[in-house]
Each structure stands twice: as C-alpha cells, then as structure tokens.
Amino acid sequence: MIEFNDVSLVYPNGTEGLKNINVKINEGEFVVIVGLSGAGKSTFIRSINRLVTPTSGSLIVNNEDILKANGKDLRKLRTKIGMIFQSYNLVKRSTVIKNVISGRLGYTGTLKSIMNLFSKEDKLLAYENLKRVNIEEKLYNRADELSGGQQQRVSIARVLTQQPKLILADEPVASLDPPTSHQVMKYLKQINREDKITTIVNLHFIDMAMEYADRIIGMRAGEVVFDGPASEVTEQTFEEIYGRSIRDEDRRGGLEDE
Amino acid sequence: MSKESSFVPKGLYPFKTKLIITISLIVVFGFYLLSSIKTESFIVHFFVKLPNVFGLVGDFFPPDWSYVNQVWPKLFETIHIAIIATTIAVIISIPFSLLTANNVTTNSWIYQGMRLILNIIRTIPDIILAVVFVGLFGIGAFSGIIALIIFAVGILVKLMSEVIETIDMNPTEAIRASGGNGLQTISFAIVPQVLPQFISFSLYVFEINIRASLVLGLVGAGGIGQLLNTQINFMNYPAVSTIIIIVFAVVVVIDIISGKLREGLV
Incomplete structure (x- = not known):
C-alpha cells in the first residue's frame, strides 16, 4: 500500500512539483496517472522511490515512510520498487542478460556484483523473466x-528480476509506435494481474489510460484534480483534467491495427 | 539604369577592418624582429651554417652496427619502464577519473579540488618531473618510472574524465532506482560505456610513455636515453646513429601495433 499524506515538493528553483497530495493506492491496483507534461506526473511517480525527494509530508510505501529512509535503508526499500522509463535506460553496450540481472544488484554484495558473480538462482530468474x-x-x-519495443521488454524483465512489490512506469510507451505501445501495456497489465504487483503508470494518451487502468488519477499543476475508477471516466473528465478540449495528439490509437 | 549611382564602394572590407589587420601585421612583425634581435638568432643563420650541418651529419655515417649488442639491454629497460609506468598509471587513474567527472562527483568542492590538482600536475613537463625524481631517488630506472606515472596519470585522467562526462546517465538512474549502491552503479552503468575508450587511451599513453622515457634518460632517469646521452658526450657519433635508428624502428612498430589494437576497439 502506498499512502501520500500532505506531500508537497518544491524544486530548488521555486517550482512547485507537488502541492499537498493526499492519495492512497491499494495493493494490486493498476493505476494510471494522466496529465499534460509539466503537470507533476513524473514528480509524483519519482517521489515513490525517492529519485526526487518531497519537501514536506509523509509517504508510506510498504509500511515505511520512504521520506525518512536514507543510505542503506533507502536502497533496501528501492529493491522492492521496480521502475520502467520512457527511454528504457538500459546499458546499451552491455548484453541483454547483464542488463536484466542488474535487477539483482540490490540483493547482491558489492564485490560479488562487480566480479559478475551472481548465484545460479539469480541467473535462472533473469532468464525466466526474459522468457515471460x-x-x-x-x-x-x-x-x-x-x-x-524489445528494449522496453528487456527493461520489464529487469524490473521483474527485482521481484518487486510495486512497479512504477514513467511514460513507458511515449517513445514507441502504437502497436508496440499496446504490446508493452499488455505485458504490464498481465504482470499486474498474475503477480498481484501494484502498478502505477504515467501516460498522457487518454485512450490507453481508459483501456488499461483500474483507476485513473488526473493531475494538473502539481495537484490531484481527479481520482476515480477508470469505468467512470469519459472524455469530459479528461477535458476537465487537461483544462482544454481533447486533441488528436492525446490519443495513441492503433488498437484496431492488431 | 539612367541614374548614376552616387556611392561607389572603395573596397571589399570596411576601412576599420583593414586598419585592424594592418596594425596587427605590424605588431606581429615588430615582436618577431624584437625577439630575433634580443636572442641574436636570425633564421638566415640556418642557411649560412648549412655546410657545418652536412659535416656533422657525415660523422653519423656509417652507423656502427657492432654497437647493437650494447643497445638491446637498455632498449628493453626503456620498454619495461614504459610498461610498469603505464600499468600503475592506468590503475591510479580509474578512481581519479571518476572524481574529476562532474556527472559522477556531484560535490563541487571535491570536483573543483581534483581538477585543480590535476591541472597543476599537467602543467609540469615530464622532463622536470624526471629531474626532480632523479634528485630524490638517484639516477636510474626507478626515478623514470615515478616521473612517468605522474605524467601519464595527468594525461589519462584528463582524457577519461571527459569521456565519462559525455556518457548517457539514464542507465545510472535505473540502477539507483533498483537499489544499487554507488560502486554497483559505476561498474554496471558507467564502466561498460567507457571501457573501450579507456583501453584505447591506455594504449595511447603507453605509446607516449615509450617516447617520453627516451627523453627522460637524458637527465639520468634510466633507459636508452641514458645510453644516448653518454655516447653523445663521448662524441661517438656512429654509435649514436645506431641507437637512433633502432629506437626509431621500435617506436614505429609499437605505434603501429597499438594503433591497430585501438582501431579494433572503438
């Protein structure tokens, strides 16, 4: 369970990334955060694994306040939170298997990992996740x-190799074409269902949000302006979240192409 | 065109530009003359003394090939000095390169401090380092090795820290987000991106070290340069030319080999 209690974040340049966020996300939910760029979606998602640090409030992840954790405790909390990025963030010169097994780093001693000495179980786990x-x-x-699309699937395998309780995906399909986007979202949804892993995805495509989300949270200017089940969401809702009428670029499309 | 133009441009450049160019030329020529007069060296002397040059060159021929056997041990000493100095410099430069890259070392005090230290090291010419260490540790290969290590670290850290600063930082974010610590982030996300360049630069520094260790011998820091110095002092010019020919051949061969290896890497 994730609980934002009055979480605010002010960047050093004075920009307010988050304003008094109060959100509770339950175990196993598939939540899509929508909003225009600059609305605070990324800041929201990156606060959960402390890639950015909120300036006030408390943020409970797996029963611990991640804002109080530092050093070793923070790294331990992060091992249970997988993250998927818009630009995949793989090490391009390394092999696929080495990228995937890097999901085990948080569980492996420094010296062992530098010498590439991973256990048989870890290697098997990495391979099984590539198969998935x-x-x-x-x-x-x-x-x-x-x-x-293949790189993003490798990054999903890397995240699975962490054996996380929670997956964060920051615009996972923004760099992909429509069919590949749906493929990646389907893998995420399938993993959420089969492994009961809580999944939070940032998207700005309204059709994809409605297609895959259990619950949609709308953000604008650092505030949560909508929070409800995906079934209750209509285009009207998106117009309210975005503060303007819906345009073509807000849709990914492509589902019928498959 | 019935109406005559009232303005005809005088030149292709504005008057001000022409003036600046003229003044600059006069200033440069003035400094050149002043320097020549002060040092009493005029380039015409080269042509005036050309017969002497030919006379001296004649002393170098034919090379004394019987001297070759005395060259080998010292030549190998030079190569050994370069190998030891390069190996140790490469190891030392790994942590220093990371500390001198502003994307890895975000603490600006450490970063600026490291840069300052390395800039100071780089301004010291290798020959001065050799003179200092010969003074400290005595004549011989050891002083040369220490001088070359410091010299090579200066070059390698500069080259490597610049490579590290250009890498893609996104993978480091992914490793940190999955709970990896600092050293794991470096070895998984940074090292694979810079390793080919690092090996390439290490070979390049090895080439430089071979050449530098020749010169360092002149001030007593071991290797073939020391032999060269002795023979020049004895005015044994046929032996000198043997040494120079062998050194030239060896340096060319090493440059070719390391050049080929580096091509394969990047």
Whole structure:
C-alpha cells in the first residue's frame, strides 16, 4: 500500500512539483496517472522511490515512510520498487542478460556484483523473466541491437528480476509506435494481474489510460484534480483534467491495427 | 539604369577592418624582429651554417652496427619502464577519473579540488618531473618510472574524465532506482560505456610513455636515453646513429601495433 499524506515538493528553483497530495493506492491496483507534461506526473511517480525527494509530508510505501529512509535503508526499500522509463535506460553496450540481472544488484554484495558473480538462482530468474516477455532468444545480444519495443521488454524483465512489490512506469510507451505501445501495456497489465504487483503508470494518451487502468488519477499543476475508477471516466473528465478540449495528439490509437 | 549611382564602394572590407589587420601585421612583425634581435638568432643563420650541418651529419655515417649488442639491454629497460609506468598509471587513474567527472562527483568542492590538482600536475613537463625524481631517488630506472606515472596519470585522467562526462546517465538512474549502491552503479552503468575508450587511451599513453622515457634518460632517469646521452658526450657519433635508428624502428612498430589494437576497439 502506498499512502501520500500532505506531500508537497518544491524544486530548488521555486517550482512547485507537488502541492499537498493526499492519495492512497491499494495493493494490486493498476493505476494510471494522466496529465499534460509539466503537470507533476513524473514528480509524483519519482517521489515513490525517492529519485526526487518531497519537501514536506509523509509517504508510506510498504509500511515505511520512504521520506525518512536514507543510505542503506533507502536502497533496501528501492529493491522492492521496480521502475520502467520512457527511454528504457538500459546499458546499451552491455548484453541483454547483464542488463536484466542488474535487477539483482540490490540483493547482491558489492564485490560479488562487480566480479559478475551472481548465484545460479539469480541467473535462472533473469532468464525466466526474459522468457515471460518473449525475448529470451536475444539473451547475448547487445542492448543497442534491439528495437525500442524489445528494449522496453528487456527493461520489464529487469524490473521483474527485482521481484518487486510495486512497479512504477514513467511514460513507458511515449517513445514507441502504437502497436508496440499496446504490446508493452499488455505485458504490464498481465504482470499486474498474475503477480498481484501494484502498478502505477504515467501516460498522457487518454485512450490507453481508459483501456488499461483500474483507476485513473488526473493531475494538473502539481495537484490531484481527479481520482476515480477508470469505468467512470469519459472524455469530459479528461477535458476537465487537461483544462482544454481533447486533441488528436492525446490519443495513441492503433488498437484496431492488431 | 539612367541614374548614376552616387556611392561607389572603395573596397571589399570596411576601412576599420583593414586598419585592424594592418596594425596587427605590424605588431606581429615588430615582436618577431624584437625577439630575433634580443636572442641574436636570425633564421638566415640556418642557411649560412648549412655546410657545418652536412659535416656533422657525415660523422653519423656509417652507423656502427657492432654497437647493437650494447643497445638491446637498455632498449628493453626503456620498454619495461614504459610498461610498469603505464600499468600503475592506468590503475591510479580509474578512481581519479571518476572524481574529476562532474556527472559522477556531484560535490563541487571535491570536483573543483581534483581538477585543480590535476591541472597543476599537467602543467609540469615530464622532463622536470624526471629531474626532480632523479634528485630524490638517484639516477636510474626507478626515478623514470615515478616521473612517468605522474605524467601519464595527468594525461589519462584528463582524457577519461571527459569521456565519462559525455556518457548517457539514464542507465545510472535505473540502477539507483533498483537499489544499487554507488560502486554497483559505476561498474554496471558507467564502466561498460567507457571501457573501450579507456583501453584505447591506455594504449595511447603507453605509446607516449615509450617516447617520453627516451627523453627522460637524458637527465639520468634510466633507459636508452641514458645510453644516448653518454655516447653523445663521448662524441661517438656512429654509435649514436645506431641507437637512433633502432629506437626509431621500435617506436614505429609499437605505434603501429597499438594503433591497430585501438582501431579494433572503438
């Protein structure tokens, strides 16, 4: 469970990233955060694993206040939180398997990991997760030899290798074409269902949000302006969240192409 | 065109530009003359003394090939000095490169401090380092090795920290987000991105060290330069030319090998 209690974040330049956020996200939910760019979606999601640090309030993740954790405790909390990025963030010159097994770093001693001494179980886990996203035949390819969609699947395998309780995805499909976007979202949804992993995804495509989310949180200017089940959301809701009428660029489309 | 133009441009450049160029040329020429007069060296002397040059060159030929056997041990000493100095410099420069890259070392005090230290090291010419260490540790290879290590660290850290500053920082964010610590982030997200350049620069520094260790011998820091110095002092010019030819051949061969290796890397 994740609980934002009066969380605010002011960046050093004075920009207010988050304003008094109060949100509770339950175990196993698939939540999509929507909003225009600059609305605070990224700040929201990155606060949960402390890639950015809120300036006030408390943020409970897995029964611990992540804002109070530092050093070793913070790293331990982070091992249970997987993160997927818009630009995949793989090490391009490394092999796929090395990228995937880096999900075990938080559980592995420094010296062992530097010498690439991972246990048999870890290697098996990494391989099984590659299988889950159907990319096991690329095991020894360098990450930069893969297409964008394949790289994002590798990054999903990396996150799964962390054996997380929570997955954060920051605009995971923004760099992909429509069919690949749906493929990536389907993997995320499937993992959420099968492994009961709480998943929070940032999106700005309204059709994808409605298609995959259990619950939608709308943000504007650092505030939560909508919070409700996806079934209650209509285009009207999005117009209220975005503060303008819906345009073509707000839709990913492409579902019927498959 | 019935109406005659009232303005005809005088030149292709404005008057001010022409004036600046003229003054600059006069100033440069003035400094050149002043320097020549003060040092009493005029480039025409080169041509006046050309017969002497040919005379001296004649002394170098034919090379004394019987001297070759005395060259090998010292030549290998030079190569050994370069190998030891490069190896140790490479190891030392790893942590220093990371500390001198502003994307890894975000603490600006440490970063600026490291840069200052390395800039000071780089301004000291290798020959001065050698003179200092020969004074401290005595004549011989050891002084040369220490001088070359410091010299090579200066170059390697400069080159490597610049490479590290250009890497893609996104993977480091991913490793940190998954609970990896600082050293794990470096070894998984930074090292793979810079390793080929690092090896390439290490070979390059090895080439530089071979050449530098020749010169360092002149001030007593071991290796073939020391032999060269002795023979020049004895005016044994045929032996000197043997040394120079062998050194030239070895340096060319090492440059070619390391150049080929580096090509394969990047």
